[in-house]
Amino acid sequence: MDHYDVIIVGAGPAGSTLARSLEDAGKNVLVIDKASFPRDKTCAGWVTPAVMESLDINPANYANGRTLQPIRRFRIGMMGQPAVENDHHGIVSYGIRRCEFDAFLLERVRSPKQLATPVKSIVRNNGHWVVNNQWQAPLLIGAGGHFCPVARQLGTGPGKHETVVAAKEVEFEMTPEQADACEARGDTPELWFCRDLKGYAWVFRKGNFLNIGLGREDNHRLTDHLEAFVDDMKHDGRIPADLPGRFKGHAYLLYAHADRPLVDDGVLLIGDAAGLAYTQSGEGIRPAIESALMAAEVILNATDFSAAALQRYGERIAERFGNRASEQAAGWELPEWLKQPVASTLMRSHWFTRKVVTEKWFLHQDVPTLKAVG
Template identity: 50%
Template sequence: MLSDGCDILIVGGGPAGSSCAWGLRDSGLDVLILDQATFPRDKVCAGWITPAVAELLDLDLAEYQKSHVLQPITRFRTGIIGGAAVQTEYAQTVSYGIRRCEFDAYLLNRCGARTRLGEKFSSLERIENGWLVNGCLQAKVIIGAGGHFCPVARWLNPEKRAEHSVVLAQETEFSLTPEQAKNCCVQPERPELYFSPDLRGYGWCFLKDGFLNVGIGREGEKNLSSVRDEFVQFLDYEGRIPREILEKFKGHAYRLYGLAKRTIMDDGILLIGDAAGLASPQSGEGIRPAIESGLMAADVLQRWQKGYDKAQLQEYQQKILDRFGPWPDKPAESIVPAPLRQFLGRHLMSTHWFTRNILLGRWFLQQHLPPLVRN
């Protein structure tokens, strides 16, 4: 490996890492992104962004759509697996479907940072003026942006955390043939969300420009494959998607925010995105918090260019707590018994008011969350 040096080394080139680098593009800091993957690369994700994300990233949607998938979303089909579905319609576009392989590569290519792609992170050690990575990369600050399995996050959080805050997911995305598209009931402008009867997870179907995305995620689930197979059988029985067209699923994991404490910064080191465990506890949505945390980190790093000790980077942690809420003193538990909670949840999800205003408006679209103010 060739030796290299930089001010900021970002480990992970996904939306969190590339957004942080983009936020630092005019700072005068030398930013380097390290990722073991080469881009474009596959990423397990249903794949949609809200207008708030597009605005935050200053995306020219008309220009983006010329060469990338951008599917406007104006409706949803939701329900419990095995139960009736609720249709919700909007008068305007409330989200856009994207393909993560395209979206992530686009953000990385435009961020302005140097990159070392196809290179695995293998070691991290303290040196006098910062950090030494892989025995050859020197940096004043290390940013962990490598998702749930980020090696920087594991270095900062060596102890094992409670599994109840971790969601395991499996997903597949592929192009439909003309004959398959003719037999597919999923409509491009209307993603479909189906929740498990115990409300510990949900599955989805999403068609965007001829690409079908099907997946399921569950909290703390060790035997996800059998749950996935049951979900596929349900889709087949309902005639939503012919079972034979579903290809091999790929796995992923992420940590839900606010269910357990997590160390996200120390002297010269901080975590962003899924590495910091910022996925929405209600929907598992992680793109918006990934991008927001990356930009918040960039703002703090620009302010403290003469030093990056723990006291200074504490500002980043406070921004996270102010934006996403406090951590609990102990793992969160509900005082409502699970059977009652599930009964109430299933009843509410069959109503149009709850589905529109809480399930979709608040949990998935996060319409209650004001735009991020950067400073």
């Protein structure tokens, strides 16, 4: 049996960020992931500058040999009506490919990694967690995404009356002919809101790669919504007529509508395992990274790993992302004042789409960057 200070289940952005912070402070960490890296993750791959700053990533260095699409404008509309385009006069976001981004983050982790290793058993024994009968630690971190086995250990997880976002997406490299036929531009992602405001679709070009998807907090007839959107986009020439491959599905929780516990004795959840994606945009990479940084700070200052000691992490999450219970109305089911017909008018307004939709809901420009302590 190998002993560690901390075992992290999941090597996505949340897990790798926490591993790096803890190993920098001298902790003996093991990272386990069922995938071998590089691996893909169903995701549009849009990250805000705060993510790059929190992770100490120099964009110019990262772009060397990898896709990094600077974003300067947004094209926003409601399905079935014309879009408006706003120029932000500078880089306000980036497009990355998750197969490259997550592998880059994990390569920076020096701690031992057990990849291509699904977590099959988690047992609590004399105050220690024993994973797969092989590895032992007093502290276990759930960073395994929406279907995290550690979250299930806390009695939570899929099927526990959670309101999930169901999303489908495809990402592929365009042929020169497809690239010529595609009117979507790399520096201008397109966001198209469903007319019932229960979700939105996107067309996101990153260099020669094209990512198209749709997510809804009501998964009823998700495929029908997606097919209708794709047909419209093809008809308008915004995407090529011959899309290869199948759309892949995935689920996740929005912060205001999740009720997963964040800690228990000797255990703590970060990232999608904790259900932290921003409620209005569905952005989950920034909350995954920020939750990992806050978890590291609490773990390094904790005198023990009891639920009471780790509860400081729950408080830090609430301070940063708000109180879940009080935000019930602020999800993709938008406030009453924003219901139709007001919504279709507002979605044609440059002021509203720029100041509210993009800068507040999607870029969170009012929320300062979180940096690692120490």
